[in-house]
Amino acid sequence: MKLNKREIEEIDINFNQIILDSSFLKSSIQYSLTEDILNVFYENLFQIIKQKSKVKIGYSFFPEDEIEKSKNRIIIDGKPLSVGDIIYRNLRKTESIFIITCTIGAEIEKIIRKFFDSGNYIEGYTLDLLASELVELSADYLQDFIEKKFSNSQIGFSNRYSPGYCGWPVSDQKILFSLLPDNFCGIKITENSLMLPIKSISGILAVGKNINKLEYECDICDDSFCYKKRKL
Amino acid sequence: MEDYLNKLAYCIEKGRLNSQSKIPSNMLGQDGVEELINQLIQLNTPPKIIIEKGLIKGMNEVGNKFRDGKIFIPDVLLSAKAMNYAIELLKKEFPSENMPIKGKVILATVEGDLHSIGKNIVKVILEGNGWKVIDLGVDVSSEKIIVKLKEDEIKAIGLSALLTTTMLNMKKIIIDLRNSGFNLPVAIGGAPVTQKFADEIQADFYSSDPNEFVNFLDKLN
Numbered sequence: 001m002k003l004n005k006r007e008i009e010e011i012d013i014n015f016n017q018i019i020l021d022s023s024f025l026k027s028s029i030q031y032s033l034t035e036d037i038l039n040v041f042y043e044n045l046f047q048i049i050k051q052k053s054k055v056k057i058g059y060s061f062f063p064e065d066e067i068e069k070s071k072n073r074i075i076i077d078g079k080p081l082s083v084g085d086i087i088y089r090n091l092r093k094t095e096s097i098f099i100i101t102c103t104i105g106a107e108i109e110k111i112i113r114k115f116f117d118s119g120n121y122i123e124g125y126t127l128d129l130l131a132s133e134l135v136e137l138s139a140d141y142l143q144d145f146i147e148k149k150f151s152n153s154q155i156g157f158s159n160r161y162s163p164g165y166c167g168w169p170v171s172d173q174k175i176l177f178s179l180l181p182d183n184f185c186g187i188k189i190t191e192n193s194l195m196l197p198i199k200s201i202s203g204i205l206a207v208g209k210n211i212n213k214l215e216y217e218c219d220i221c222d223d224s225f226c227y228k229k230r231k232l
Numbered sequence: 233m234e235d236y237l238n239k240l241a242y243c244i245e246k247g248r249l250n251s252q253s254k255i256p257s258n259m260l261g262q263d264g265v266e267e268l269i270n271q272l273i274q275l276n277t278p279p280k281i282i283i284e285k286g287l288i289k290g291m292n293e294v295g296n297k298f299r300d301g302k303i304f305i306p307d308v309l310l311s312a313k314a315m316n317y318a319i320e321l322l323k324k325e326f327p328s329e330n331m332p333i334k335g336k337v338i339l340a341t342v343e344g345d346l347h348s349i350g351k352n353i354v355k356v357i358l359e360g361n362g363w364k365v366i367d368l369g370v371d372v373s374s375e376k377i378i379v380k381l382k383e384d385e386i387k388a389i390g391l392s393a394l395l396t397t398t399m400l401n402m403k404k405i406i407i408d409l410r411n412s413g414f415n416l417p418v419a420i421g422g423a424p425v426t427q428k429f430a431d432e433i434q435a436d437f438y439s440s441d442p443n444e445f446v447n448f449l450d451k452l453n
Binding site for chain 2: 033034036037040113119120121125128164169171190191192193194196198
């Protein structure tokens with residue numbers, strides 16, 4: 001598909017499109033739970049997340065004539081995103097940008113709270129891990145969906161970058177969402193730049209002839225608190 | 233009796249509630265907290281001894297192993313659940329005995345932030361170590377904290393935030409508390425929080441380890 005005009009899309013995704021089998025989610029959270037705990041709680045929690053999550057993905061594409069770049073900033077439709085030097089280094093050759101969002105909905109968050117309130121801490125904790133992993137996998141799915149839909153031999157796609165990571169202030173979330181229609185994917189932004197539902201992801205993907213995906217993106221960043229570093 | 237107390241401490245450490253529990257897998261069918269407490273009661277063991285030499289001994293082991301990186305948050309949550317379970321059993325058996333409470337602590341996720349998982353983990357660990365937690369929830373303003381401070385005898389406050397934007401509200405809460413004449417210790421925590429930030433906003437305590445918060449609180453008594 002050609003990438004020369006603005007395009008926007010929101011899609012409801014079936015859980016089974018993202019999670020291929022029940023062990024898939026299990027293997028992705030194994031880094032933080034012992035096998036004992038996983039084996040006892042996993043199947044029940046997997047059914048909960050399968051039935052109660054409502055995955056929604058969306059993107060808005062901004063073509064080359066709506067993108068400007070200046071030092072450490074990507075300006076989309078006149079609105080500056082202060083992505084910082086770490087991300088800018090990898091995006092400075094971008095020609096166009098996808099703003100991406102995805103969510104798994106608000107229901108899971110309520111169930112996590114109920115687990116904690118009723119003293120079922122490990123269930124609440126594990127479900128929270130599963131929900132975080134599911135939203136990450138949804139973002140992976142979205143990224144893959146965009147790349148397949150728009151790929152051609154002339155262009156490459158970057159890794160996805162989000163406000164709050166790699167030195168990009170989370171407060172830019174508001175600017176990012178001001179470039180999207182209200183309630184896009186059912187996500188709202190609070191005064192403090194928090195996305196609701198909490199289990200949501202936003203970010204940008206850069207596109208261009210000289211844009212490539214980095215194999216080890218965490219090598220470019222020194223944020224020791226980042227959850228991605230904990231997984232490595 | 234000593235043997236039962238040691239086994240009880242071990243079951244607290246491993247989060248084994250009773251003989252039906254599936255965790256840990258290498259103890260299937262063996263006694264858990266429930267059976268061991270019943271056996272100790274039959275031996276006329278005073279609740280104070282059960283708590284000190286069984287429950288607290290087990291939780292101390294959990295704290296030490298967590299500090300040393302030998303166990304992780306999920307293991308601590310299982311232990312804390314077993315501890316709370318044990319306390320409830322003792323309360324039923326000895327309704328006239330006052331279960332020891334070290335004091336009351338307010339926990340809150342600060343105004344503007346709706347993340348609760350970190351605060352909830354700290355709550356479970358504090359309760360498992362004998363502290364009564366007044367959980368004010370998420371998106372909590374200084375006004376709400378001050379109302380609670382006027383109503384109740386509180387030993388300390390723990391504030392949580394997950395975002396760099398909302399952690400700035402910790403500073404406002406500390407200033408508001410001091411301006412209202414409340415000088416009790418304020419501890420802060422959360423993914424973006426650092427010791428440097430804690431120093432800047434004059435928080436009394438910071439740690440990424442909830443058990444260190446327990447140690448800090450225990451020293452207040």
